[in-house]
Amino acid sequence: MTKKYKYDYSNPFNLDDMDSEKDSIHSVPFWMGLLIILCLGLLFGFVFLIGTLLPTPLTVNDEANYPDSFIADRAAQDLRYLTDLGPKITGSFENEYAVVEYLSLHIKTIISEANPNQYIEMDLQEATGSYYLDDSIGFHNIYHKVQNVVVKIHGESNNTKQSILLNSHFDTVPSSPGASDDGINVVTMLEIIRKLSQREQRLNQNIIFLFNGAEETPLQAAHGFVAHHKWAEESKYLINLEACGSGGKIILFQTGPDAPWLVKYYSTVPHPYGNVIGEEVFQSGLIPSDTDFRLFRDFGNMVGADFAFADDGYRYHTEYDSFENIPLGSYQHVGDNILDFVIKIGNALETTEKERSLGKAIYFDIFGLFMITYSSKTAVILNVCIALVSILVFFLSIVIFRVRINVETLRYLSITTAAIVGSWLLAGIFVMILAVVLDCLGKTMSWYANPWTTFGLYIIPVIGISGCLPYFTKYKFIYFQNFSLNIRGQFQAHLVRLIWTFVLIIGTAAQVRSTYFIMILILFDSFGFLLIHALRLQYTVGIWLIIHVLSLVLPVIYMMTVAAMNFNFFIPITGRLGSQLNPELLIAASALFFTIVITSPLTVLTNMLRKAIWYYLTLAVIFATFIGLLYTPFAFPYSADQSSPKPQRHWMMHTQRQFFLESGELSRTESGFFMLDMDRNSPSILKRYVKELADVESLQDDCEKYTFCGLPLIHPKVAKKLAYSQWIPSSSPEFPQNETLKFSVLSRETLSNTKEKIVIQVSGPDKLVFYITPKTNIKVLSTSLVDILKPSKVTFQSRPVYVLLHQTGKYDGTNVIFDVVVQKPPAFKGPALDIAVSGRYVHESRMHKTPAYLGFLNQFPQWTHVISWLSAYQSHLL
Template sequence: MRKRYDFEQRESEHDLSLDSNFPTEKSRHSVHSIPVYAGVLVLLYLILLYGLVIYFNGRLPAALNVQDESENPSAFISSRAIHDLQLLTKMGPRITGGYENEVLAVDFITREINFIVQQAHKNQKIEWDVQVTSGAYTLDLLHVDQINAYANVQNVVVKVHGTNDTENSLLVNAHFDSVPTSPGGSDDGINVVAMLEVLRKLSKSSARPLHNIILLFNGAEETPLQASHGFITKHKWAKGCKVVLNLEACGAGGKMILFQTGPQTPWLMDYYSKVPHPYAQAAGEEIFQNGWIPSDTDYRIFRDFGGLVGMDFAFYVNGYRYHTKYDDFENIPSGSYQHVGDNLLHLVNSLSRAPELSEEVPTSGKMVFFDFLGYFMVYYTTSIATVMNMAAVLASTAVAVYGITKLGFTKSSTKYIVTTFLALLSGWILAAVVMLLTALLLDNSGRAMTWYANPWLIFGLM
């Protein structure tokens, strides 16, 4: 900063006579010598912004318990889901093919469903089924075809019948199996128990949905994605499924984010934008759909093998707990249940009455979407995004061109422009080099993942 100022000051002393348009020493001084309080204000603004985002990002809704139900008869009751997850995770890891998964977990889920169906409102028509399925599929992961064959994996499937007597259905999916190293609290137990509580609320309602609601409790996701393939290609209720809500986790606790939607269904966002706790980010869609990470969810199976459209959700904070023994019951705050429960119940109620499920909706295009501090959704089509981005590019180019023409192409101004440009460029290069060196240092000292549990380390890179 100091050096640049000196350089410009000296230059202007020499060149004032060459070009009357060239900034005087006084005007240059006002541009480059920023008062200290301005710097402090910018810093305070950044700290405030960071603090606000951290605060709103971590804020969870208050969890409701059974005593709250008389006042909120149609609301999702977290305490029942919490109780269910405690029982489910007590079984330990639920490995596909193992006793805990195939016997204990299936027994627990079917008993709960049976009980719910027995207590259901007389207007409701609810059926359920245990599917044992075998098959095989090929999936392109990171441009390599992978063949996956499976035998006798299990699905527990519930059908809440709609009033319109067609096969059109909304599908909701979560998996009750886990990896061998984890009790699967957030991945994916919390979503299984949230679905059970949503089923309780649906069953108690006197009003039947317009379209069928299929709840798929899937017993082989970690193997990977087998049971969803078995369901969508073979189950008798699969054919009518039009839209899927897929519930996943790659972290533990926190909020459930909508990270992927479509394909080609901008109308879905009209429904999501009305959920009680909007929380969404389109960046994940780019990462997943461009095949940049060697991971996928059942959403892809439903889309590629069943032609479904839908939304893909996941818990993602505390990602360092994912697939470890620390993804347990104790580490999930009660507000996480309410967050997924309120949003899921709202979406199930609205989408099971959506005309788009029975009509062919001629829509196309992708959406850019994100929430504003959890209060409301901002979403627009990618064609509008292109116009906005191009406008920003044109405006900044115009500013640069205007600045350069104002200076004129004298010897000294050209030197000034080139020096400024080179200073900017070397700033970027230096920043990249410092980041790479820091990464190398962390890697070689065996602390490559330190940032995962300590996100504040990002300040070291700023």
């Protein structure tokens, strides 16, 4: 018969308690661990539902009862007109004439119906200029006749020293109607102008609305405003409205520089939604996108806030970004928030130097109900205080349990800490190896169409492995006989918190504002144990554990909202990272981090399980089941479902390449389909559909002989993808006769025995890219295309490379005449420059696709999204 055992509360270090059978008074059945995982899954479902809730939209019929409120229904009517125009590409009739006319007439009507106390001006701007964009590649951005529609609502003070600027763009990428990117924000600004124009009382500050017509080119019209518009100098505060998804809620994801006071105004809007984690991730360069916010900040010295729609990123820059996919609640969400935000900062007094000195802002919303915000200086004080509380709680436990600090105790604490950290590292190694193995097996991105598969592939093994080593500390080969299971469990929980406390201290010292995320966990965990000790529950059987778990519910729910936001954002992005990167590593790393942060304080429970082998076996079966699913149709990464598309993206150009000698003689010409691989599965997953992929030619020789492999650049950022892309020989493309790419040298002038000026003329389509690569020992001193010439951050054969994008807005034919001044050693013979130019033809109404091109494109399955253009490329020796 089993001996009954009564725990001696007066002697928590009773050595008789060593017996594992007697330890069971504090242990729990193995199914409790599985129940916790099930509860976590249910909590995640709750978090997901909360995230989808949108405000009730107001219709035109509601306006009588809500005269000062944003009317979502009217904004939607405006957006329907814009999306019915189709793609609005810079340089197209739709963008340069149809939209500009619509906005102008609409704004004139609003002005005519405005309250007589309001003073509103409208200006149409045509901008020409250039600037150097210092990104990962570095290139010159040159624009000619790009357009802006600008509206100014004068404030009460008519202070022309610090006006507030709202910006959105009406141009789109080719193939996309641009409902979210950026149509919904354009019509939101129209409705805000209407509402402000009808107010009896003016705002204190001037409000300037910039509808810019060249953001996708990239970021040109914003520079045109900053550099050349009459109202640019007075624009000091910015609200930028963008999208990298479709519908949902608009999120504040970037602020500054150094503007915590600005975030405080936003924190009181009706539906605050934003997170500083998004800001730090975006500014890290991990995301392959940029917004006009950067231009206004870096070139206009503005302080502001950057907002974007980020849900359903699969639709971003595709034909699926359509009017039908944006619920009316999304209009109300952005409209309520931005209208209220504008009114608040429009009536605010001028910020003081003290407010400016507070540093960057930490901000995060709580389920979209309210927002917490404070400065980075406050964050340092708060984080340090909470870290001290965490440490004091640990030492309080030592005092309460009357633990003697000796070698045995330190050894136990050290080994337990090592076991905790070791388990995390083991989990990390496992999922990283798994990510590599899945990639090698051709099973990458199985979660792209079905994100829930990350649960079985990565989250389950992390949960199991990250708690395994501490579990074995209860066995005698590393079991220290001063501790009962009850106390060992509490000390393990303390040690987990101390590890995160150490992370918090390091993150605070490194000025990582996202450490607030860890601070919340430490705060609730610490106060949970303070409550346990205050109620003297530390010796109870199970009650302390219940208090500990309950104290973590709120931080776990919050951390799940951030995790959901992370996966919702990053999983669609993996479809455009390029084939050179393994996206499994990114998703595995995300799953590892969030799973450990969320579950690590709960692993104390799994280490108190009876018959824990069944818990671990169950997790292993779940993992094996999901591995098995990889070999079923459920794991196919893409979907053509119109209601929820998950397309594989492709950028395709039917290209003619021509290479000329120094004499001007054509030495080589060829044509083909240039396919830019946008994700890891391209082109392998397509080979059974597209027969021409069997004829792919290697680009290695061209990559060694020519700058950027002798291929047309869509954007300098894709330069890193060129060597991983496909060149498929084909018949020649057919170009519009009045847009044929032509290159000629008009003159060569010797300025001195070491300097020469070469005058060049290039005509062609509205989108051109110039690549200038001097020969060894040659310097390019200047070009009339830009004021100050700077090299890009990439080199070719140890030679500098100059990249210049050229975009024409109001297109009436592109004819660019420019000079290049070079410095050569005395008596230098031979060509001084490799200069190439590529032209891109993106307007469907002005391009003709040959039968061969159409036949090639028609082979792509429905679950692909192919943006197909024409391009011409010429390389010259000068």
